Amino acid sequence: MVFRRLGLESRFRQGRIWAVWPTVVGPNIARRAQPHSLWQGRLIVHVTDPVWLHHLSMMRHRVMAAVNEKLGGSVVRELILRIGEVAAMPGQAPLSSGRSPAPPPDPDLHKRIEVLVAPLGDVPFREELCRLLLRALRSRIRNSAQ
Secondary structure: OHHHHOOOHHHHHHHOHHHHHHHHHOHHHHOOEEEEEEEOOEEEEEEOOHHHHHHHHHOHHHHHHHHHHHHOOOOOOEEEEEEOOOOOOOOOOOOOOOOOOOOOOOHHHHHHHHHHHOOOOOHHHHHHHHHHHHHHHHHHHHHHHO
16 A cells, blocks of 8 residues: 555544544434544544533543544544534534424423523533423424424
């Protein structure tokens, strides 16, 4: 192989990470997490939000093993997750499900959720929890209407 003769084989394998990423993690995760950079075996992956950061941190060893297996070597020694911009990959479906968005829940229900999470001191966590609870309610409303 030409890359081996030029001493670029490891760089070639590193560059393939972007190509194999959606295959390794699946389309659902690939829409929310993408490789950002690789330096000295440390793969930095940007994720869309704290929920996905936590989810991927729980499976980081499996992801590293799968990437290395796909690339045929120990290219990734460490996986570093950061919240950052995740652009749509070519040929990637948008994050929306294609369904029309559900109507917003009753404003009184929204206020009740805000009151419920108000005692939480961590503002970003509180806002994220409120958003997730509203999403769950919308899903429940949508499913009950079907």
